[in-house]
Structures are given as structure tokens and as C-alpha cells.
Amino acid sequence: MRKVKNEDHSDGRDAWLEIIMDEYGERLTKLAYNYVKDWNLAEDIVQDVFVTCYRHYEKIDEILSFKAWIYRLVINRAKDVLKSSAFKRVVMNSSLFSRFTSNEPLPEMSVLKRSEEEILSRSVLDLPVKYREVIILYYYEECNIDEIRELLGLNRNTIKTRLSRGRSKLKNMMERWDGDGG
CATH class of the missing domain: 1.10.1740 (Rna Polymerase Sigma Factor; Chain: A)
Incomplete structure (x- = not known):
């Protein structure tokens, strides 16, 4: 800087x-x-x-x-x-x-169409914090594993496990959205 x-x-x-x-x-x-x-x-x-x-x-x-x-x-x-x-x-x-x-969409969500990005964003926010933070840092902030390790004070294997489990949870959430006719 x-x-x-x-x-x-x-x-x-x-x-x-x-x-x-x-x-x-x-x-x-x-x-x-x-x-x-x-x-x-x-x-x-x-x-x-x-x-x-x-x-x-x-x-x-x-x-x-x-x-x-x-x-x-x-x-x-x-x-x-x-x-x-x-x-x-x-x-x-x-x-x-x-x-x-509740299962009702937020008012601002009902204004928007259920685009895949919207569903993904909402699903990421619905993840438990320990998965959400690594997903956000890795995919949205484009931090690598070592940067995430430094930011969160976790070891590399923990980060990799949380990324894997977070992705799996997101996949299941996205499949449920599709199953609901979204």
C-alpha cells in the first residue's frame, strides 16, 4: 500500500x-x-x-x-x-x-427474478459462517489458500476441507432450488 x-x-x-x-x-x-x-x-x-x-x-x-x-x-x-x-x-x-x-423470500428478493446468481448468492449467505467465510474469500475475494490461512489463522487442510464441504452444501442448496421449480 x-x-x-x-x-x-x-x-x-x-x-x-x-x-x-x-x-x-x-x-x-x-x-x-x-x-x-x-x-x-x-x-x-x-x-x-x-x-x-x-x-x-x-x-x-x-x-x-x-x-x-x-x-x-x-x-x-x-x-x-x-x-x-x-x-x-x-x-x-x-x-x-x-x-x-421463514421460507418466504425477502421483499427485495421478490422484486428480482430468481436468476442463478441470485440463488447462489443467497445460498452462500445461508451457509454456516465457517463455510461462508472460506467460500467468499476464495471465490469472491479471489484469495488463495495461503492468503485465507493468514486471514483466518487456520491450517491449509482445514481450509481445503471447509471449501469442499461448503461447495457440497452449496450444490445441495442449488439442487433444492431447482427442485422447487426455481
């Missing part, structure tokens, strides 16, 4: 932050969304990560892989949110919870 050099230290930091926000903002928000399934909450997580980046500006040259570091921050924050009791209370008490747990 390049830094923007500038005589005024704060201007350089601000310009650098704008660059990483432009470069990573949308991808990181999608990554966070894949964990928390709430776009506004995903945006909040990413904003928090950008604040962390801003605070660590002076140490940024010490980070071996900026992409791996920032992805790891997002993943950890999203997992922290999922574990928080406040998040669980809001989701469980929400009137939306019944929609997520």
Missing part, C-alpha cells in the same frame, strides 16, 4: 485514507455484510476499520500485507459484532427475524 507523501502530515494521512477507502471500501463492506447480513451494520464495521487504519498510519510500513491486515480487521470486527449480546438481542427481537427464518 503506497502512502501519499505531503509536507503537511495530516494532509498526507487524509489523502492516504481516501485512497484506501476508494480502493477497499466496497469490497470490505461486502465482506462484512457476508458475516452480519445487515448492510448498515457492515458499513459501520468498515468505518470502524478505517478509523483503525487512520490511527495506525505511522506503523503502516511495518505491516507485511496491507490487504491481509485490513481484511483480517474486518473479519474480526464482524465476528465480534456477531458474538455481542446486543446484536443477538436486536436480531432475535426484530420483526425482521421472522422473515429471515
Whole structure:
């Protein structure tokens, strides 16, 4: 990750932050969304990560892989949110919870036709987190096994097993969609 050099230290930091926000903002928000399934909450997580980046500006040259570091921050924050009791209370008490747990399609899903990409995306989001995260990192973020290992702190065989089981679960989900006349 390049830094923007500038005589005024704060201007350089601000310009650098704008660059990483432009470069990573949308991808990181999608990554966070894949964990928390709430776009506004995903945006909040990413904003928090950008604040962390801003605070660590002076140490940024010490980070071996900026992409791996920032992805790891997002993943950890999203997992922290999922574990928080406040998040669980809001989701469980929400009137939306019944929609997520019912077999009825979400309102925004009914607007779109049941295209294969839509069904696949929804199926990926329905996977348990341990399979969803490796599928998303591997196929959507185009990370290789070693990058995923670094991001998640898992060994290579665990990642390969989760990819295989995740693909198998997705295949079964897709077949069920087809069987439902989708």
C-alpha cells in the first residue's frame, strides 16, 4: 500500500485514507455484510476499520500485507459484532427475524427474478459462517489458500476441507432450488 507523501502530515494521512477507502471500501463492506447480513451494520464495521487504519498510519510500513491486515480487521470486527449480546438481542427481537427464518423470500428478493446468481448468492449467505467465510474469500475475494490461512489463522487442510464441504452444501442448496421449480 503506497502512502501519499505531503509536507503537511495530516494532509498526507487524509489523502492516504481516501485512497484506501476508494480502493477497499466496497469490497470490505461486502465482506462484512457476508458475516452480519445487515448492510448498515457492515458499513459501520468498515468505518470502524478505517478509523483503525487512520490511527495506525505511522506503523503502516511495518505491516507485511496491507490487504491481509485490513481484511483480517474486518473479519474480526464482524465476528465480534456477531458474538455481542446486543446484536443477538436486536436480531432475535426484530420483526425482521421472522422473515429471515421463514421460507418466504425477502421483499427485495421478490422484486428480482430468481436468476442463478441470485440463488447462489443467497445460498452462500445461508451457509454456516465457517463455510461462508472460506467460500467468499476464495471465490469472491479471489484469495488463495495461503492468503485465507493468514486471514483466518487456520491450517491449509482445514481450509481445503471447509471449501469442499461448503461447495457440497452449496450444490445441495442449488439442487433444492431447482427442485422447487426455481
